[in-house]
Amino acid sequence: MKTLSIKDIAVQANVSITTVSFIINGKAKEKSISEAVIEKVERIIEESGYKPNQIARSLRTGNSNIIGLIIEDISNSFFSRIARLIEDKAYKRGYKIIYSSTENNVDKAKELINMFKSRKVDAYIISPIKGIEEDINMLLTDNKPVILFDRNLPNVDTNYVGADHFNASYQSIESFIKQGKKNIALVTTDIDVQQITERYDGYKKALEDHGITYGDNLVVKIPFNQEEAATISQIKALLQSQKIDAVLFATNYLAISGLKVLKQINKQIGDDFAVIAYDDHEAFELHTPSISTVQQPLEEIAETVIKMILSQLSSKTKLENQQVIIPAKLIIRD
Amino acid sequence: MKTLSIKDIAVQANVSITTVSFIINGKAKEKSISEAVIEKVERIIEESGYKPNQIARSLRTGNSNIIGLIIEDISNSFFSRIARLIEDKAYKRGYKIIYSSTENNVDKAKELINMFKSRKVDAYIISPIKGIEEDINMLLTDNKPVILFDRNLPNVDTNYVGADHFNASYQSIESFIKQGKKNIALVTTDIDVQQITERYDGYKKALEDHGITYGDNLVVKIPFNQEEAATISQIKALLQSQKIDAVLFATNYLAISGLKVLKQINKQIGDDFAVIAYDDHEAFELHTPSISTVQQPLEEIAETVIKMILSQLSSKTKLENQQVIIPAKLIIRD
DNA sequence: GAATTAAAGTAAAACGTTTTACTAAATTCA
DNA sequence: TGAATTTAGTAAAACGTTTTACTTTAATTC
Structure with missing residues (x-):
């Protein structure tokens, strides 16, 4: 069974690809597609289980709805917990997270950034290490939102969220x-x-x-x-x-x-x-x-990171960089 | 600074896009491109820092060099450790991992599978839950390698790795x-x-x-x-x-x-x-x-999973399904 | 020295979308 | 009634690759 493409839907509905695309992207009204056609196409999509190819979509639009998360080590509970929180919050807002661990290795970190770049992630959340300043600055000149967290990098002028x-x-x-x-x-x-x-x-x-x-x-x-x-x-x-x-x-x-x-x-x-x-x-x-x-206030860190990312992604203009420092709590036990 | 494309390289090197593509993909010899041209193009690529757009590549080739990993919860140390091991091993073999947590929620699990599908991941590693049998079977009819791990699903006929x-x-x-x-x-x-x-x-x-x-x-x-x-x-x-x-x-x-x-x-x-x-x-x-x-022998599970995936990916024909059950170790302490 | 083969490379189609610019028919306006 | 506008929709370009089928020139064969 070949996977369906927008063309198959168009043929079945007897309309053009363009029309289907407009409907999928909720632009039907604005592009004055008739109620009847909208319904028909939506029904066919529903029945056939067609799902747009995100790869093609990314290629065309230049973004992916994916946020790249680069951390030190996913098996460390600090990072895995925060990853879970971030993933969760991003997911609820329609973004997916790809994550990868640097293991504090500069070369691996650079490679990860490159790989995320060539996969056109929309934004980066990075728990950075020394030695990748230049790579991060390249992302910034590409106008990609970058949020550093947990640790800041002196020579990089971007957003930061971390504990005090x-x-x-x-x-x-x-x-x-x-x-x-x-x-x-x-x-x-x-x-x-x-x-x-x-x-x-x-x-x-x-x-x-x-x-x-x-x-x-x-x-x-x-x-x-x-x-x-x-x-x-x-x-x-x-x-x-x-x-x-x-x-x-x-x-x-x-x-x-x-x-x-x-x-x-x-x-x-x-x-x-x-x-x-x-x-x-x-x-x-x-x-x-x-x-x-x-x-560390994991929940608060995750929430702040996501909010920053989203406001950057939704704003046309480059926003002022923010540095958010959240107090950590000393828990004295016994 | 616009990001470079293969075309920019071709123009700079005064050759066709095709030639550059052959060189990038190591087919230069076989396609009889001269040493001189190879060197020139490679130098230009090196100097310019050009990296192929993986999205375009995926669209054309239909695969992504990405393996999707679906687990219960990344913040559980069993999963985060195994994720780290799998990521590591996959990485060394040129594959990237995207992972996501189902939180034992059927709807989320289905959505994740769909999202991986529309992102054209090459293979799936899934710690499954009841209720997604059909979705997994669809992947199988699409001829995508699927490895279940940690837990098996009765009505799904695919590969499985888990402890006894x-x-x-x-x-x-x-x-x-x-x-x-x-x-x-x-x-x-x-x-x-x-x-x-x-x-x-x-x-x-x-x-x-x-x-x-x-x-x-x-x-x-x-x-x-x-x-x-x-x-x-x-x-x-x-x-x-x-x-x-x-x-x-x-x-x-x-x-x-x-x-x-x-x-x-x-x-x-x-x-x-x-x-x-x-x-x-x-x-x-x-x-x-x-x-x-x-x-549970995490290392062994991870290694087995990756080996299975890779042998499936490299083989043209559909391989026999394997069920690998690895003994778990009872550690009596104190 | 003509025919054949090899070497070196290229043009163009295809992957599946989105989006711009366009058309044709229907409706409104004056 | 004819011009202007709105409605409903479409053709085709573009995103950046890979790959097939092709061309041109050079080398080899007999």
């Missing part, structure tokens, strides 16, 4: 200090993206503001794509070699590894050892004791 | 019984898909084979899309109203809710109360005590 990582991190450390902690460690990653460096800066500033000297030996930067076993031994080394009474983990997966270490070396979280994890995870609430976290 | 849910469930119950457990409950979902009913059947059969009478009062079916709070109170009711010494949770998210209940009602997992969760989750290893789980 600096303050969330600052408050986390402050809460440690209020509990009387003195030797506060930071476990972070080595990738050089704004959202991570902000967490680092917040850590440092909070210490300084409270008269605690910052020490490099209390900060460990874990390489991004490394095996978990290596991560675990780095964290173990940190905890065993230093006197530490509190740790801020800069991502949820680092915290997971950290908790495994605690289990292994039998170190208890409690009055004299505290932990906060950046980005919530199902495991944290469940953990005994449950783990305090910095919660 | 029945035996995994059976073994879980058996392991409870060997520990001397007598009152074994099952917390499952109400969706009527094969992978879930198999888990149920395994539960029932294991009880019967070991001379334990099955009781409806020990099985609770949680509605799929319900708020977690409701789930929690259902599970709480089960645990508090019955004498129960072991529970099998049929999905990881149900187990998570279950663990929250245990925490709330202060029930300890230990010698006289055991738990097994179907599908692993980061929270389980970390939990105190850590939680035994049925682990």
